[in-house]
Amino acid sequence: MRKVYLDYSATTPVKEEVLKEMLPFYTENFGNPSSLYSIGLEAKEAVENARSQVASLINASPREVYFTAGGSEADNWAVFGACDAFKEKGNHIITTEIEHHAMLHTFEFLAKRGYDVTYLPVEEDGRVNPKVFEDAITDKTIFASVMLVNNEIGTIEPIKELAKIAKEHGVIFHTDAVQALGNVPIDVKDLGVDLLSMSSHKIYGPKGEGALYIRKGLKISNFVHGGAQEMGKRAGTENLPAIVGFGKAAELAKENFDEHVKHLSELRDYMVSEILRRIPDTYYNGSKEFRHPGNANITFEYIEGEAMLILLDQKGISISTGSACSSKSLKPSHVLSAIGIPVTRIHGSLRLTVGDPTTKEDIDYVVDSLEEVVSRLRQISSVDTKKGW
Amino acid sequence: MALYNDIVMDHFLNPKNVGELENPDGQGVYGSPVCGDMMQIQIKVEDDVITDARFKTFGCGSAIASSSMATSMIIGKEIEDALKITNKDVIDALGGLPPVKHHCSVLADVAIKKAIWDYADKHGKTYKGLEGFDPFQEEDPDAEEEIPDEE
Numbered sequence: 001m002r003k004v005y006l007d008y009s010a011t012t013p014v015k016e017e018v019l020k021e022m023l024p025f026y027t028e029n030f031g032n033p034s035s036l037y038s039i040g041l042e043a044k045e046a047v048e049n050a051r052s053q054v055a056s057l058i059n060a061s062p063r064e065v066y067f068t069a070g071g072s073e074a075d076n077w078a079v080f081g082a083c084d085a086f087k088e089k090g091n092h093i094i095t096t097e098i099e100h101h102a103m104l105h106t107f108e109f110l111a112k113r114g115y116d117v118t119y120l121p122v123e124e125d126g127r128v129n130p131k132v133f134e135d136a137i138t139d140k141t142i143f144a145s146v147m148l149v150n151n152e153i154g155t156i157e158p159i160k161e162l163a164k165i166a167k168e169h170g171v172i173f174h175t176d177a178v179q180a181l182g183n184v185p186i187d188v189k190d191l192g193v194d195l196l197s198m199s200s201h202k203i204y205g206p207k208g209e210g211a212l213y214i215r216k217g218l219k220i221s222n223f224v225h226g227g228a229q230e231m232g233k234r235a236g237t238e239n240l241p242a243i244v245g246f247g248k249a250a251e252l253a254k255e256n257f258d259e260h261v262k263h264l265s266e267l268r269d270y271m272v273s274e275i276l277r278r279i280p281d282t283y284y285n286g287s288k289e290f291r292h293p294g295n296a297n298i299t300f301e302y303i304e305g306e307a308m309l310i311l312l313d314q315k316g317i318s319i320s321t322g323s324a325c326s327s328k329s330l331k332p333s334h335v336l337s338a339i340g341i342p343v344t345r346i347h348g349s350l351r352l353t354v355g356d357p358t359t360k361e362d363i364d365y366v367v368d369s370l371e372e373v374v375s376r377l378r379q380i381s382s383v384d385t386k387k388g389w
Numbered sequence: 390m391a392l393y394n395d396i397v398m399d400h401f402l403n404p405k406n407v408g409e410l411e412n413p414d415g416q417g418v419y420g421s422p423v424c425g426d427m428m429q430i431q432i433k434v435e436d437d438v439i440t441d442a443r444f445k446t447f448g449c450g451s452a453i454a455s456s457s458m459a460t461s462m463i464i465g466k467e468i469e470d471a472l473k474i475t476n477k478d479v480i481d482a483l484g485g486l487p488p489v490k491h492h493c494s495v496l497a498d499v500a501i502k503k504a505i506w507d508y509a510d511k512h513g514k515t516y517k518g519l520e521g522f523d524p525f526q527e528e529d530p531d532a533e534e535e536i537p538d539e540e
Contacts, residue, residue: 302447303447304425304448304449305449306449307401307448307449307450307453310391310392310393310401310450311402313391323425323449324424324425325425325426325448325452325490330425330489332425343422343423343425344422344423347422347425380407380445380446381445381446381447382418382428382429382444382445382446382447383427
């Protein structure tokens with residue numbers, strides 16, 4: 001059976017070149033980067049090389065990049081570190097309704113401990129209105145966080161404008177760039193952000209590795225306490241092979257950026273147009289203009305997402321859904337709710353994200369399979385597709 | 390690896406009794422599109438025996454499997470015996486459902502009772518198993534699901 005993975009926003013396979021760089025650091029080059037003899041120093045050099053590679057991808061200085069055990073830790077560190085460091089100044093935080101749970105649940109935790117959190121609504125295309133952001137700032141606002149690219153609908157947020165407003169009001173500005181890294185151009189100096197979170201496994205690097213960019217001159221509190229690793233800011237013996245892998249993945253992402261974006265957007269656009277043309281009662285959710293090149297989010301009216309997911313899985317296709325039935329909480333996607341998609345359409349939504357290994361043949365197979373699966377579930381559905389809801 | 394056990398997968402991938410009957414004797418619809426699942430069950434009745442049943446379901450894999458299993462379980466049964474079938478019986482027959490999906494079996498249970506109530510109402514019949522049953526109940530989209538412990 002043909003296998004087609006179309007969930008590159010969930011995770012990506014480690015590229016061969018990346019794995020090749022990593023492997024020696026599990027065995028012969030296993031030294032502790034804190035050790036002062038040769039294999040330790042060599043390990044330290046490898047970490048610093050990776051730091052330069054990651055910094056280069058976002059136009060930061062290597063001393064502004066701190067490795068973490070993934071994107072969620074980077075997000076948690078940014079929030080706790082900044083909110084603790086500036087707690088004398090105020091207790092107000094601004095974010096959006098469409099952030100990743102790594103942010104939302106962290107804010108919920110702080111809200112129970114005396115912080116006041118404002119969740120900004122977004123426009124129909126998923127973008128934050130900078131005016132609405134500015135209006136939400138008070139003299140108690142210390143921290144704001146808006147994601148660079150949304151993980152469900154791929155919307156690119158106007159971070160440069162928002163960061164400028166934050167700066168004018170003396171508010172620390174963080175962006176979760178986990179989905180953006182390697183997929184949209186990132187220049188931290190041009191964006192003007194104070195903090196930026198990254199993850200390795202979304203850019204064909206290993207899982208369990210990430211990084212936080214902290215603008216030179218900004219002091220935030222530590223999150224993981226202990227040894228003096230990461231310039232005394234993040235304790236714990238470095239995950240050496242994963243750091244080396246993340247560095248290599250970042251280097252490849254930079255080298256192949258234009259080709260990668262072109263490949264993804266061509267296949268994504270082809271897939272979306274084929275689905276909308278061939279399958280009736282389908283809707284493309286989110287912004288067409290400001291969008292991650294590989295992301296498509298589509299509603300298939302009158303049927304439910306988890307049922308589609310399982311039938312597609314039977315055909316070797318991996319995709320994800322915003323339907324409540326697929327989540328343990330039985331809550332429909334908070335992102336699709338926030339952009340005003342009716343809940344009936346959220347249940348029938350699929351997220352399909354293409355990646356470097358995806359081919360046009362893969363897309364043709366997926367569209368053929370979708371046509372069959374959607375038609376089959378609509379025949380079973382209690383909703384009359386001619387009359388509608 | 391699959392999300393559900395083999396019995397559930399079989400009833401989802403090859404559902405029995407899908408569709409609609411010509412001139413059904415009773416029909417029940419339960420669930421709401423807002424909740425993400427809505428089930429329609431139709432029955433044919435002869436001499437107080439359910440001779441045929443059909444379903445149409447908007448919902449996830451376990452909602453479709455529950456509909457398929459529940460309709461299979463009532464066909465050929467006396468109405469009073471069909472009314473004794475609980476959602477727990479449907480879950481057991483399916484070899485278990487994940488706790489978060491138990492409401493799918495409740496949906497089938499209520500839709501069947503609604504169909505029988507409809508038949509009884511149209512034919513002036515009363516059944517012991519329908520005592521206390523509210524045929525106009527609707528699923529509450531805001532209801533907090535009580536999620537039982539993992540079995």
